Amino acid sequence: MNAEKVNTQAGKIILAPMEGVVDATMRHLITKLGGVDLCVTEFIRITGYVLPEKEFLKSAPELARQGKTPAGIPVVVQLLGSEPELLAMNAISAAKMGAPAIDLNFGCPSKTVNKHRGGAVLLDEPALIHQIVKAVREAVPDNIPVTAKMRLGNLDKSLAVDNAVAIQEAGANSLAVHARTKVEGYKPPAHWEWIGRIKESVDLHVVANGEVWNCEDYQRCKELSGCDDVMIGRGLIARPELGLMIKSYQLGQSGDGAAWPQVVLLLLEYFSFVEQKLPPKYVHGRIKQWLHMMRPQREEAEKLFFSVKTINDLSDLRACLEREL
Template structure:
């Protein structure tokens, strides 16, 4: 396995926003991020909307750790998508990504996201319009599911994206009807790979290194997109990287994660509305419980808190206790030789 096989950070509305992008790319191992989708409904959006979703545009289109961010658009009207893509391109994203996978009812009811997987011709028109509208050097990629109700049009949809000018395709290995229920059907991706010549990236249910290896084997894709798995285990990309170069994988310790948790809370307090702040921390701790037993205790304590000052004090104390424990461990006398 090549150590250069890309690992992408998934776009997840309401979860993997610019705050978590910043924190998770600080941990390391991620090659590229994709933003939460920006919904295009007919009007030409002002720059401030793009910047709200992707504040990294003020940093050369990269997170503070230097990881590029590709901006994702969602919509079904080729003209409006093209006009907004052209406006967005002027702000300097790493590329433009097109969402053909969102399963949300509201989005699908208006013909966006996964709803377009029933209309390959419409997909081709959207991709081609965006490709023509943005500078030739700017990558235009796409993300799809296996289909809407079933996977019968999966190859045709992928071919439509390629024919429209997409340079890369992420496949979330579930249909719209599957939602986010396990499993992900990685074994259906090879048929899509055989139908197109552009690179494919596999996505869905990658929670561990072993999941990543099984996904690669079943899908035939070296490149992976990580979503909830890396939110629950921020060291996942690093662990996959270590395996790829033959090193022993070492889990990211809870004590090492706590400073990133503090950074996350500071960013949340600086950038989100007061009513959103406590909920965002609880949301992340809730997912971290899947990987860290200590996150359960943290979640139980924070769950009942609503006051920002109280939560800030709790976070600072947790980081201080972890630092003190690590220092005490470094100073402990070595065990006598046997």
């Protein structure tokens, strides 16, 4: 990369919601590291009733700190469901608790979620998506943004623009688009040019999402999508300093990554947090999960993952990590 020749407009970096991965601990560590401007919670499933505050706090403990991570980065609360009035009532509760914005999930590809009429399967029903967004937008105060996250479609891309228009006409403030359909899952490539088509078809703030692993991907995504703001999930988990790298890149600097010992220190910090929150038998799995997700971007992570793969004793696991320093 020759960063000196790149003229790139600064935009926001948003940490994407990832079920079972980007919880409050992960949001805390990545925003503490820097380079991220906004976070979105894992989806909060809404079915049948208005959740009590304690349920919101499980997924979004940041609501107890004015909707921000300890580093001061805002955390948007994401809701998932298919009942407009019920979603609206829960959105009111989240807003009263201090959510800086409400996001609506129309992108989750999980078979279980889709089976229960949630996530990406709703992209077959633009009229319902409109009803959901409209109900939530009318329910929460005007000063609380209502946003949505969608894929390009469920089975195909034929309704991509229709869904985006439905979201816009319902009054949403912003739309994040993951540049693949549900059936495409997470398989490369991400179709960033389709986000560009959507952006040209709506008068709505659009955020690009999908398959951004490095500064070159980031720049290419912006060029093809036409978006200034980019949402990143797996790329930030695989390389937690990617936000900082991109910020340097935006300034025309090299955007080099962190040294491996710095990453190991972050893993050890994560280890300590997880130990405090989970029963011992679940701790090693979370550490291995993060290492596994780092593997595509770091040779050191690949080697360390196979070194710890069969270790379940937490003392042995910690010692193995510490030997990497």
